[in-house]
Amino acid sequence: MAPKHKSFSSKSYLFLSISLLCIFSLIIFIFSKSSQPSSLSPSSFNYQSTPNFPADSIKVFILNLPRSLNYGLLDKYWSLTSDSRLGSEVDNEIRKTLVPKSSRFPQYPESPLIKQYSAEYWIMGDLMTPENMRMGSFARRVYDVKDADVVFVPFFATLSAELQLGVKKSVFRKKVDNEDYDRQREVVDFVMNTEAWKRSGGRDHVFVLTDPVAMWHIKAEIAPAILLVVDFGGWYKLDSKASNGSSSDMVQHTQVSLLKDVIVPYTHLLPRLDxxxxxxxxxxxxxxxxxxxxxxxxxxxxxxxxxxxxxxxxxxxxxxxxxxxxxxxxxxxxxxxxxxxxxxxxxxxxxxxxxxxxxxxxxxxxxxxxxxxxxxxxxxxxxxxxxxxxxxxxxxxxxxxxxxxxxxxxxxxxxxxxxxxxVYDNGHPGGIGPVAPNGAVNNIWKKVHQKLPVIKEAIVRDRRKPPGISVPLRCHCT
Known part of the structure; x- marks a missing residue:
């Protein structure tokens, strides 16, 4: 009887071992499958996933300008001891509490004199936001200029002008000893030497010029580009003080047009009332x-x-x-x-x-x-x-x-x-974070997107012109 009992026990153990192995393998298989996120799992909608841009989103390439021409200007502004202009009291108070070390994305001035023109800051902040956080943005950043619809020039032109006006206003309309003019010249010389500008004549480049005096000295040189402006008032009015009555200094109305340029809102200074x-x-x-x-x-x-x-x-x-x-x-x-x-x-x-x-x-x-x-x-x-x-x-x-x-x-x-x-402000420090789908930044890019057929047509027309032939920059339109 003893041998028979031993044989039965061995078979039982073998069967039990095989069963346990199968069960263990099945558990591993089920667990491994469950760890893979399905298309409807919450993880597919968090900021670790690639955002779904609208099918008609605009593809934007950011020109690689030195930091000194954008966020570096904010470092320069906040490093000032004070600003004596009307309305700057709030920024003078902020300076007292700022941490000495600079931030990668410093805050924009709260002085209403400057803040009203802050579109340049919020547009840049949206484009600088990491790809996996750009939920709801109409502008899709691309990293090869050949893939772009437009080329964004990241120059804080308004802040550059305001710095000069605050530090040494007397030379603002001159070219000598004028740091703002030096920055304008640096930007234009850099941009015009790129293959992207030469390929399109600058027509697909985007400049933010919200302050009417922004890039005052070189407006005529960037006239072919897409200009984001608050209105055309600073373009087709002759400043008698600057020109001494000579029309040679006039920036012609034909350099701006609703065909190519975009009117953007000032930044509101008062809080929203529901x-x-x-x-x-x-x-x-x-x-x-x-x-x-x-x-x-x-x-x-x-x-x-x-x-x-x-x-x-x-x-x-x-x-x-x-x-x-x-x-x-x-x-x-x-x-x-x-x-x-x-x-x-x-x-x-x-x-x-x-x-x-x-x-x-x-x-x-x-x-x-x-x-x-x-x-x-x-x-x-x-x-x-x-x-x-x-x-x-x-x-x-x-x-x-x-x-x-x-x-x-x-x-x-x-x-x-x-x-x-x-509304420009997206509620994130430095403007780095998702923008409101129906906010100012997205609507600006939607308006630029509407201009693309006209811009592309103009670029093609320029390419087929025989050498030595020139045409007026723009039609006079309203």
Whole structure:
């Protein structure tokens, strides 16, 4: 009996061992399969995955300029002891708390004088954001210029100009002892010596020139490029002080055009008011700003005299520094309409502050061009008045009083729908992080994308021209 029992035990153990081995192999197989993320697993949607860009996204190549021409200018700005210009108090306070070591992506100035032109910073921040974090961006960064639709020139032109104006304004319009001019020259000389510029004549290059005086000395040289500007006011007006009456220094209107260039919004300085927080508005019309302006802004002084003593109208002279900002917030949030007359140029950041404050813009500027037209219908939330009508005594006030409460409420509802279009700040330090899908940066790239067929056609036309043949830079268009 003993041998029989031993034989049975061996077979049992063998069967049990094989069974355990099979079970163990099955567990390993199942575990290995479960560790592979399926197409619907959460891991496929986190920032470790490659973002899905829209099929019609624009492909952007960033030109390799030295850091000294972009983020290095911020290092230079924050290293200043102070800035004595109006509105710079907030930055002087920030300097006291800054960590001595420089950051790779320093913050942009909070001084309203400079901050209103910060588009260059936020556009650059979006492109510098790591690929796996660029969720929702309309611009797709490429690393071979041959794959690009456009070439982005990463020069903080506005900050360069403002640095010069703050440190040594007396030489700003000169070329000698002018660091801003030296930087402009460095950028243009570098760009024009690249194969990308030679191939396209610069027509597919993108420059951000939000301050009307940005790259003032070399505007004519970069005129073929795609220019991101707040308006055309600084381009087709002759500055008598600079030219001494000579038209040879004039930058011709034919160098800018809505065919190739993009109007971008100023950066708003006042915080957004949600439509759910809107309250009763006791003031009919509100304005805060400088009374005396030049060129097209001369109408402002005339309007001031007409409106200053009208009932339920507030006309305040001032600048949106620390005190002025609080006054502007209160004024715009408690007024039904906000006056927007032309200044030194046809537009200003005031209109975008009004939109964020749900204060119906009253635009009195016959030459104004506005951001994202074609994507936005400003007449759905703004009132446009001809200068000739506005300067008739009592006309403007009577016109505004003719709007019913339901009409004004509809204006505000429509305004609330487009507030996000004019927001640059993505809420991330240094601007490095995902942008709002319907924010200012994406909408700027969408407008540039709309220009591509015209740009590509112009490049092809240039290539087939016989040697020695030249054509005007641009048509005169509106």
């Amino acid at each position: 439509i759910s927080e809107n309250q009763k508005r006791d003031t009919l019309l509100y304005f805060k700003g400088a009374k005396h302006r030049h060129r097209g802004g001369l109408v402002r002084e005339k309007l001031w005299d007409i409106l200053a003593n009208e009932h339920r109208v507030i006309m305040e002279e001032g600048f949106p520094n620390a005190t002025g900002k609080e006054q502007s917030i209160k004024g715009m949030r408690t007024s039904e309409f906000c006056l927007h007359p032309a200044g030194d140029t046809p537009t200003s950041c005031r209109i975008f502050d009004a939109i964020q404050s749900l204060c119906i813009p009253v635009i009195i500027s016959d030459d104004i061009v506005l951001p994202f037209e074609g994507m936005i219908d400003y007449s759905e939330f703004s009132v446009f008045i001809a200068v000739s009508d506005a300067l008739q005594p009592k006309w403007l006030i009577q016109h505004l009083r003719g709007y019913s409460n339901p009409q004004k409420e509809k204006f505000r509802q429509n305004m609330a729908q487009v507030q996000s279009f004019f």
